[in-house]
Amino acid sequence: MLYKISVPQVADVEEIRILEWHRQAGEPVAQGDLVVELETHKAIVEVRAGQNGYLRKILAEAGNWQGIGLPLAVLSDGQSEPVPEDVQALVDLPVDFEIT
Amino acid sequence: MSSERRSAMHKMFFREAIARAVREEMRDNPNVLILGQDVGRFGGSYREFDGLFEEFGPERVRDMPVAEPAMVGMGVGAAAAGLRPLVSITYMDFMMLGLDPLINYGAKLRYKTGGQLTAPVVVKTTAGAKGQGVAHSQCIEAWLMSVPGLKVVAPATPADAYGLLKTALRSDGPVVYVDHKRLFPVAGEVPVDEIAIPFGSARLCRSGTDLTITAHSFMVRTALEAAKLLEKAGLSAEVIDLRSLAPLDINTIVASVKRTGRLLTLEEGQITTGVGAEVVTRVMEHLGPIDFTRVGPLPAPVSSNRVLEAACLPDAARVATAARLLQSSGKLVCSN
Amino acid sequence: MPDQNLLTMLRTMKLIRAFEEALAARPDHGFQLISSGEEAVAVGLCASLLPSDQLLTGGRSIGPALARGVDPSRLMAELLGRSSGTNKGKGGRGHLADPARGFFGAHAVVGGNISIAAGVALALQMTGKDAIAAILFGDGAFGAGALHETLNISASMKLPLLFVCNNNQLSVSTPRSQALAPTHLSDIGAAFGIPSQTVDGMDLNAVRKSISKAANHVRAKRGPAFVECISYRFASHSTTARETRTSEELAEIRALCPIVSQSRALKAAGLLNDILAQELDRWVAETVEEALRFADASAMPDAEEALLDVI
Numbered sequence: 174m175l176y177k178i179s180v181p182q183v184a185d186v187e188e189i190r191i192l193e194w195h196r197q198a199g200e201p202v203a204q205g206d207l208v209v210e211l212e213t214h215k216a217i218v219e220v221r222a223g224q225n226g227y228l229r230k231i232l233a234e235a236g237n238w239q240g241i242g243l244p245l246a247v248l249s250d251g252q253s254e255p256v257p258e259d260v261q262a263l264v265d266l267p268v269d270f271e272i273t
Numbered sequence: 274m275s276s277e278r279r280s281a282m283h284k285m286f287f288r289e290a291i292a293r294a295v296r297e298e299m300r301d302n303p304n305v306l307i308l309g310q311d312v313g314r315f316g317g318s319y320r321e322f323d324g325l326f327e328e329f330g331p332e333r334v335r336d337m338p339v340a341e342p343a344m345v346g347m348g349v350g351a352a353a354a355g356l357r358p359l360v361s362i363t364y365m366d367f368m369m370l371g372l373d374p375l376i377n378y379g380a381k382l383r384y385k386t387g388g389q390l391t392a393p394v395v396v397k398t399t400a401g402a403k404g405q406g407v408a409h410s411q412c413i414e415a416w417l418m419s420v421p422g423l424k425v426v427a428p429a430t431p432a433d434a435y436g437l438l439k440t441a442l443r444s445d446g447p448v449v450y451v452d453h454k455r456l457f458p459v460a461g462e463v464p465v466d467e468i469a470i471p472f473g474s475a476r477l478c479r480s481g482t483d484l485t486i487t488a489h490s491f492m493v494r495t496a497l498e499a500a501k502l503l504e505k506a507g508l509s510a511e512v513i514d515l516r517s518l519a520p521l522d523i524n525t526i527v528a529s530v531k532r533t534g535r536l537l538t539l540e541e542g543q544i545t546t547g548v549g550a551e552v553v554t555r556v557m558e559h560l561g562p563i564d565f566t567r568v569g570p571l572p573a574p575v576s577s578n579r580v581l582e583a584a585c586l587p588d589a590a591r592v593a594t595a596a597r598l599l600q601s602s603g604k605l606v607c608s609n
Numbered sequence: 610m611p612d613q614n615l616l617t618m619l620r621t622m623k624l625i626r627a628f629e630e631a632l633a634a635r636p637d638h639g640f641q642l643i644s645s646g647e648e649a650v651a652v653g654l655c656a657s658l659l660p661s662d663q664l665l666t667g668g669r670s671i672g673p674a675l676a677r678g679v680d681p682s683r684l685m686a687e688l689l690g691r692s693s694g695t696n697k698g699k700g701g702r703g704h705l706a707d708p709a710r711g712f713f714g715a716h717a718v719v720g721g722n723i724s725i726a727a728g729v730a731l732a733l734q735m736t737g738k739d740a741i742a743a744i745l746f747g748d749g750a751f752g753a754g755a756l757h758e759t760l761n762i763s764a765s766m767k768l769p770l771l772f773v774c775n776n777n778q779l780s781v782s783t784p785r786s787q788a789l790a791p792t793h794l795s796d797i798g799a800a801f802g803i804p805s806q807t808v809d810g811m812d813l814n815a816v817r818k819s820i821s822k823a824a825n826h827v828r829a830k831r832g833p834a835f836v837e838c839i840s841y842r843f844a845s846h847s848t849t850a851r852e853t854r855t856s857e858e859l860a861e862i863r864a865l866c867p868i869v870s871q872s873r874a875l876k877a878a879g880l881l882n883d884i885l886a887q888e889l890d891r892w893v894a895e896t897v898e899e900a901l902r903f904a905d906a907s908a909m910p911d912a913e914e915a916l917l918d919v920i
Binding site: 306344354356373374378383387388389423424 | 663694695696697698699700704706707708709713714716718721722723724725726727728729731732733735736754755758759761762765766917918919920
């Protein structure tokens with residue numbers, strides 16, 4: 174199954190800047206792994222995977238901006254499931270996020 | 274520094290635009306320093322001074338005890354004696370404590386000394402309601418517009434936060450620079466080049482034909498939202514961001530109202546003797562009687578209570594309603 | 610102290626007295642605060658300052674300005690509103706300024722110049738100067754929050770700031786004992802770790818010694834110092850304020866004249882005789898006369914000047 178990671182709903186935040194990706198496309202992701210760090214106007218948000226999977230496609234590179242709730246990356250259970258063009262319809266991968 | 278021409282742009286948070294302006298000026302001039310609470314290692318309440326303590330050290334980025342009268346007085350006195358301080362007042366409500374040294378000494382200094390001394394101090398302060406209660410929510414910039422010798426500016430975008438602060442830190446007299454709590458989550462494009470925005474220059478941010486909306490600070494965003502609502506209702510609103518309250522760019526506003534024929538002024542501060550009252554009066558001095566309305570908060574303190582705060586503050590829907598009333602009645606509309 | 614300096618200081622005290630009396634005698638004197646009786650404080654303070662130091666005062670500024678060396682003619686012109694005055698006639702007594710001569714300025718808001726002086730001290734500190742800032746204020750300002758805030762900040766930042774409180778024991782009509790809690794106003798220093806002293810403000814030599822010692826502490830970059838000078842003003846608070854003391858009280862007070870006591874002391878030390886005293890008085894009279902002549906020969910500002918130097 175395919176999933177997307179979206180920008181978490183952080184209170185009082187309209188958009189974020191991607192600070193750093195901690196996994197690259199093709200790499201496995203374990204539950205609890207730090208996938209990406211996002212910058213809000215106030216703090217840094219650490220986005221961790223809520224379950225195991227594979228990071229398949231990064232939709233926005235570090236330094237780019239994205240709005241709350243919009244997609245950042247595509248993940249999948251299996252290593253080689255085909256990635257669709259339209260990612261909006263994908264289910265959101267459960268994530269844990271922590272504001273530091 | 275170049276004037277507002279095309280430059281490569283770089284998107285950043287509102288606070289980063291502020292930090293950038295201050296950092297550049299501090300690098301350029303060893304006499305620029307910051308006085309305030311939590312400005313040092315903490316980097317400012319909104320991280321608006323992030324990195325400056327690390328780069329410039331505790332002598333130039335000074336944490337002060339809570340003592341606004343003395344802190345503003347020291348800033349003004351240090352400016353008179355040759356430094357270029359930026360005095361940070363975290364909540365505009367507490368500017369009131371510093372008004373005596375700022376106004377009775379700072380703003381009057383050049384005049385009272387017959388030109389021998391002047392106080393190039395920037396008092397930077399954050400206005401606006403955001404759930405923090407009656408003593409932490411005020412927008413009182415209108416009180417300052419009439420002070421001879423004092424300049425007052427209010428950016429609404431990161432680009433203007435940067436450009437106006439550059440100009441403020443190079444001014445040769447006291448400047449009050451007012452930003453807003455609700456602007457800090459905003460990100461926007463800022464020129465890569467060091468482009469300062471001159472004072473006394475308003476910004477046309479949306480062209481329109483049916484009415485002119487003037488606003489400043491966070492209310493510019495509310496005005497633009499209202500303009501979108503009005504567009505759906507078939508009304509074309511022109512939105513002008515004042516940016517500079519003293520000096521006020523009356524010519525840009527007059528030219529707009531001449532075209533549209535109607536004026537709606539919007540502010541988060543009280544409309545009684547407010548910014549809008551001054552704008553309307555000056556426009557009429559130029560154009561004669563016009564159809565106008567002033568939109569502002571309810572005449573009440575702004576409570577931290579979520580329901581009451583929302584009831585007090587202007588929002589896009591209320592602005593749009595007032596604009597439609599203005600357009601349909603063509604007469605004076607009392608907005609509260 | 611060299612004899613010549615002692616004579617010069619006496620002469621300056623006499624100048625202050627005569628200058629202010631001549632000013633107050635004019636029908637066009639406006640609103641003035643006279644410092645008769647308090648000359649030793651102004652002169653003793655300024656004798657402890659160097660040319661590059663900066664002195665700030667409150668509204669009782671004429672004596673300190675003269676003691677600091679502001680030109681008496683330009684000063685009189687300013688007090689009488691002439692555009693040839695130090696402030697182009699626009700400041701008057703409440704805002705006299707001559708920063709080029711180390712008189713950063715007066716400010717008419719009671720206590721209003723105290724934090725300003727700390728700012729001047731900060732500028733001196735940050736630009737690596739050896740000069741100090743001195744702030745002269747009265748017991749009337751002692752209750753102001755600005756003083757206490759500034760004592761705290763200047764102590765914690767070790768600012769080169771000298772606090773001199775001229776306690777003439779009356780704030781318009783309010784006796785100091787009624788308004789202020791500390792036994793000695795200099796007691797405030799201990800709260801902030803600032804070396805402080807109380808001295809007899811009618812004794813020129815005591816004032817000068819005490820303030821010089823305090824100034825040296827500040828000059829050595831050891832932080833601020835505080836001197837309280839207890840004095841008496843011979844006249845009411847201002848030229849419009851009613852006198853609150855009885856004629857008996859005033860007679861007792863006038864007997865403490867610092868000019869009389871200093872003259873007596875110098876005569877006793879063989880440094881002054883009647884001939885020298887007359888020379889001093891003649892110089893003073895000529896200087897005051899010249900100041901009045903200069904002011905009277907100067908024009909008032911044009912109405913258009915109301916809009917100059919605003920912003």
